[in-house]
Amino acid sequence: MELAAKYACEGPRYTSYPTAPQFRQDFPADQYLAWQQRDGDHKRAPLSLYLHLPFCRDICYYCACNKIVTRQKGVARQYLDRLQREIEQQSALVGRNRPITQMHWGGGTPTYLDNAEITELMHTLASNFRLLDKEYREYSIEIDPRTVDLSTIALLKGVGFNRISLGIQDFDPQVQRSVNRIQPYETVAPLVDNIRSHHFRSLSFDLIYGLPHQDRHTMKETLHKVISLRPDRIACYNYAHLPERFSSQRAIDRLSLPSPEEKLLLQQMISHTLQDAGYLYIGMDHYVLPRDELATALKEGRLQRNFQGYSLHMADDLLGLGVSAISQLGDFYLQNARDVADYYRLVDAGNLPFNRGCKVTSEDKLRRHIIMSLICDLRLDIGECNRQFGIDFAARFPMELAALAPMANDGLLHVEDGEITITHQGRSFLRNICMPFDAYLGAHRGDQPPPRFSATI
Numbered sequence: 001m002e003l004a005a006k007y008a009c010e011g012p013r014y015t016s017y018p019t020a021p022q023f024r025q026d027f028p029a030d031q032y033l034a035w036q037q038r039d040g041d042h043k044r045a046p047l048s049l050y051l052h053l054p055f056c057r058d059i060c061y062y063c064a065c066n067k068i069v070t071r072q073k074g075v076a077r078q079y080l081d082r083l084q085r086e087i088e089q090q091s092a093l094v095g096r097n098r099p100i101t102q103m104h105w106g107g108g109t110p111t112y113l114d115n116a117e118i119t120e121l122m123h124t125l126a127s128n129f130r131l132l133d134k135e136y137r138e139y140s141i142e143i144d145p146r147t148v149d150l151s152t153i154a155l156l157k158g159v160g161f162n163r164i165s166l167g168i169q170d171f172d173p174q175v176q177r178s179v180n181r182i183q184p185y186e187t188v189a190p191l192v193d194n195i196r197s198h199h200f201r202s203l204s205f206d207l208i209y210g211l212p213h214q215d216r217h218t219m220k221e222t223l224h225k226v227i228s229l230r231p232d233r234i235a236c237y238n239y240a241h242l243p244e245r246f247s248s249q250r251a252i253d254r255l256s257l258p259s260p261e262e263k264l265l266l267q268q269m270i271s272h273t274l275q276d277a278g279y280l281y282i283g284m285d286h287y288v289l290p291r292d293e294l295a296t297a298l299k300e301g302r303l304q305r306n307f308q309g310y311s312l313h314m315a316d317d318l319l320g321l322g323v324s325a326i327s328q329l330g331d332f333y334l335q336n337a338r339d340v341a342d343y344y345r346l347v348d349a350g351n352l353p354f355n356r357g358c359k360v361t362s363e364d365k366l367r368r369h370i371i372m373s374l375i376c377d378l379r380l381d382i383g384e385c386n387r388q389f390g391i392d393f394a395a396r397f398p399m400e401l402a403a404l405a406p407m408a409n410d411g412l413l414h415v416e417d418g419e420i421t422i423t424h425q426g427r428s429f430l431r432n433i434c435m436p437f438d439a440y441l442g443a444h445r446g447d448q449p450p451p452r453f454s455a456t457i
Contacts, residue, residue: 003410003429004264010453011431012438014375015307016333017368020326021451022440023335023356031359032332036093042330043095046315048102049129050307051121052322054340055079055112057147060181061251062169062211062239066324066338067108076113079340082347083322084124089352091128094319094329100129101314105141111148115155122159131160138163138312140204145183150194157198164195165204165235171225172218175211178256185225192229202292205231209266210239212256219266220273227277233294234279234287235309236270238263240454260457267428283376284430286310303376310376323353331360363439366391371434378422378430403436431456 012019035042052066055076059069068075103125113121125131131139140163141156156164170176171185195203205226209219226234241257243249258266271281279287280295286309288294297303297312304313307326320327320336323343327334334357337343346353360368366389373380382393394401404420407413412426413433426433435441435456 003412003425004261004457006410007429007432008260008455008457009432011435011441011456012453014371014431014434015305015309016326016328017371017438018333018358018360018364018440019438019451020335023333023358025356027332027357028359029334029354029357032329032334032357033093035330035332042317044098045317046101047094047098047129048315048318049100049104049125050318050320050325051083051103051105051110051125052107052320052325052336053079053105053110053113054108054323056107056109056144057112058180059248060169061179061248062208063248064240064242064246065108068340076117078344079323080113080117080121082344083121085347086321086353087124087128090319090321093352094317096128097130100125100131100137102138102311103131103140104138104308106308107142109144109147110141111143111152115152118152118155119159133160135201136314138314140165140202142167142206145188145191146181148191150191153191153194153198157200162201163204164200164202165206166191166231168205168226169208170211170214170218171222172214174213175218178212178252180251189229192231202232204233204235205229207234207236207270208239209236209270210241210258210263212252214258214266215262216265216269219269223270223273227274230289232289232292234274236267236274236285236287238267238285238454238457242452242454245452260455264428264457271427281427283310283378284427298377301377305372305376327354333358333360365389367437367439370437374420374422374434374437375430378427380420381418382420383418397437400436404433407433429456 054066054068056067056069057071139161141161142165144167166188168188169179169181176182192203207226241249241252241254274287275281278289280290282288282294282298282303283305286294293312294303294310302313304311306318306328317330318328323336323340324338325336334354336353337346337355342355343353346355369385370380386393401415404413404415407426407429408415411423412429413423414421422430422433
């Protein structure tokens with residue numbers, strides 16, 4: 001537990017590099033548009049879609065997503081009208097005939113939409129993009145178990161989704177009350193049975209550790225219930241308590257939160273329990289059954305980390321649609337307006353709704369390769385990195401290697417035989433291990449406050 005205290009700090013989750021705080025309003029949008037208007041392989045290559053549907057009926061106190069909590073009728077209609085216009089604009093720009101190998105609806109709560117609205121949105125997408133009916137596609141949707149009935153599950157399968165992710169977080173009643181998310185096991189289990197009966201390709205659970213009133217006893221019972229339902233994938237995220245940024249988190253009593261040492265114990269308990277139950281440990285926060293495609297992707301080096309966590313690498317480009325959605329297209333990251341009023345204003349004016357972004361430099365690509373190799377593959381082949389980028393790693397990164405030396409002494413990694421490898425113990429500290437290679441940490445523009453990140457432990 002001394003290591004938890006030693007390495008407890010704030011740091012990025014590395015769902016991208018550069019990370020979102022580096023996105024600027026003055027990025028070269030004209031270069032991006034000029035690139036998209038040229039013909040080339042990027043107009044025919046596979047494409048991933050992410051749709052952000054921000055609405056929720058109730059607030060979950062821990063949530064750090066871009067969301068709109070409302071039960072007002074008509075708000076989804078206003079949003080869908082603008083989203084349809086963006087979809088039409090974006091398909092014309094990025095290429096409407098590119099095969100959509102991956103698609104994910106997130107939020108918010110995508111099933112805030114009713115069945116007719118879900119059908120309408122999927123029809124809009126199919127009319128503007130080349131959706132696939134191939135078995136290998138990954139079309140997933142996040143579901144809040146409190147907001148879906150059994151008829152919706154049948155509809156989701158019928159419109160083309162083949163993966164479902166359930167937001168479980170925790171099954172303990174006191175923990176659920178403390179974060180305002182009451183969803184007993186007795187209501188989730190029948191939903192899981194229904195999902196299984198419709199033969200979705202995969203079922204995922206999202207869990208969070210570090211929530212108020214969690215301890216080893218409550219987590220043991222939650223894991224017992226999770227394992228009894230046998231989801232194919234489990235993502236177990238470290239709760240980020242940033243009440244100064246997310247006002248809903250101010251309803252959480254900070255004294256009820258586990259300490260960094262207790263959080264590390266919870267993470268290790270989760271890891272051991274799930275691995276003992278037959279799950280494989282992927283990256284730093286995912287667990288999958290051995291037959292799952294993520295397990296195969298890890299062996300074959302096809303694992304990627306993006307804004308949805310770990311996934312298969314089935315397309316180089318990701319197009320984000322909707323308020324606050326982030327795209328990764330070619331050498332560019334772009335983020336849509338984060339305020340829904342600004343998003344509506346841009347779409348109503350006939351403009352693409354992004355207002356922040358960055359162009360990735362050659363130095364960014366090198367450092368992104370290093371960070372993503374460590375966080376996905378748990379190793380970096382230094383020789384291959386030298387060949388791919390034409391560098392001498394030791395000469396290029398002496399300060400970074402010096403920063404890794406104490407971590408190697410603590411048993412978190414090995415630097416030898418032309419590679420950096422993460423140890424089993426080091427997986428709990430992956431973000432810390434990646435941080436020395438982040439050129440932007442500690443450097444910020446004078447006209448901007450330094451970015452705040454979540455705790456690494």
